[in-house]
Amino acid sequence: MTYGYIGSMKAKPGHREDVVSILLRNADSLRQAGCDLYVVSVSETDQDTIWVTEVWHTKERHDASLQLPEAKAAINEAMPMLTGEFTSQETTVRGGLGLH
Amino acid sequence: MTYGYIGSMKAKPGHREDVVSILLRNADSLRQAGCDLYVVSVSETDQDTIWVTEVWHTKERHDASLQLPEAKAAINEAMPMLTGEFTSQETTVRGGLGLH
Numbered sequence: 383m384t385y386g387y388i389g390s391m392k393a394k395p396g397h398r399e400d401v402v403s404i405l406l407r408n409a410d411s412l413r414q415a416g417c418d419l420y421v422v423s424v425s426e427t428d429q430d431t432i433w434v435t436e437v438w439h440t441k442e443r444h445d446a447s448l449q450l451p452e453a454k455a456a457i458n459e460a461m462p463m464l465t466g467e468f469t470s471q472e473t474t475v476r477g478g479l480g481l482h
Numbered sequence: 483m484t485y486g487y488i489g490s491m492k493a494k495p496g497h498r499e500d501v502v503s504i505l506l507r508n509a510d511s512l513r514q515a516g517c518d519l520y521v522v523s524v525s526e527t528d529q530d531t532i533w534v535t536e537v538w539h540t541k542e543r544h545d546a547s548l549q550l551p552e553a554k555a556a557i558n559e560a561m562p563m564l565t566g567e568f569t570s571q572e573t574t575v576r577g578g579l580g581l582h
Contacts, residue, residue, distance in 0.1 A: 402576050409577065419580035421486070437580070471533065475522075480581070
């Protein structure tokens with residue numbers, strides 16, 4: 383059972399690139415927290431939406447990662463640049479190509 | 483510029499596992515078609531929804547892959563088991579962890 387997360391957030395106008403930079407800053411450190419995949423992408427159909435897709439060993443490790451000091455700092459830094467419009471979907475990953 | 487795709491589809495009741503199997507059948511062959519990531523997962527919040535997240539070298543290679551005979555066969559086989567409710571989002575991938 384591998385845990386998947388697909389989420390979106392909306393940046394205030396002009397702030398999308400700033401938020402993307404914050405989201406990518408600690409990406410490499412997620413591996414040791416139990417993360418297999420963390421992809422940050424931007425919508426092609428509007429100027430403000432950011433998508434994050436993640437695969438983790440377990441939901442517990444994902445949830446625990448949000449308590450790491452660098453995660454909390456990133457959330458605090460990004461939050462004022464976001465509109466508060468989020469979507470999220472938890473999944474169970476069944477397989478595919480490119481997961482390591 | 484790396485092309486991302488995040489899509490969902492809804493299976494008719496009782497058919498989700500059949501559709502997941504079809505979606506995974508040709509996953510390994512996508513690499514040579516220009517695909518870096520193809521993840522099939524199932525919603526944790528309902529019984530019928532399937533999510534597919536993909537990363538491709540270019541949108542053109544993604545679109546071309548849908549014309550491959552095995553892709554057309556898979557689409558034809560899965561379609562009668564789907565309700566017709568789809569979501570899709572095209573993105574540009576900015577980075578992250580776990581992409582190769």
